[in-house]
Amino acid sequence: MRNHKRYSKYLAKLRQIKKHGNFYRGVCPYCNNENLFFNYQYDAECCLECDTWLVSACNDKNCPFCSKRPPVPSQAIWLESKINTDRKNFFITNFQHKSEGEMRHRMKQQKIQLWQSKRR
Ligand SMILES: [Zn+2]
Ligand SMILES: [Zn+2]
Numbered sequence: 422m423r424n425h426k427r428y429s430k431y432l433a434k435l436r437q438i439k440k441h442g443n444f445y446r447g448v449c450p451y452c453n454n455e456n457l458f459f460n461y462q463y464d465a466e467c468c469l470e471c472d473t474w475l476v477s478a479c480n481d482k483n484c485p486f487c488s489k490r491p492p493v494p495s496q497a498i499w500l501e502s503k504i505n506t507d508r509k510n511f512f513i514t515n516f517q518h519k520s521e522g523e524m525r526h527r528m529k530q531q532k533i534q535l536w537q538s539k540r541r
Contacts, residue, residue, distance in 0.1 A: 441498050449475070460497055464526055467494035485533060486526070
C-alpha cells in the first residue's frame, strides 16, 4: 500500500513538472543523465538530475526568456507559473514545429522586438 502511495505522489510530481516543459532523450554533459528536459517558459534545455541549465542565457537584458530565468531549473518549476493556457499552448506548438534550438530562440526574440517596435 505504501508503495502505491509513493507512486501516486511520484505521478503528481511528474504532472507538475510536465506543465512546464517536455522530456526528451539526450545526454547531460555533467551527470550523464539521459532524460533531459526542455522548459517552455524560459526556452531552454536543462537537466533536472543535477539541476543545471544546458544552454547559457544570452546577454540581452531585454530578452523575455533569459532575463527572467532563475539560476537553477528546479526553481523555474516550483515557482508559481504565471503563464496562461494560451501562452503555454503557443510554447508547446512552437517547440514541436521548430526544433532548431538557437535559431528558434532568435526568431522569437525578433518577433517580440518587431511587436514592441510596432507598439511605439
Ligand atoms: Zn545532469
Ligand atoms: Zn535570451
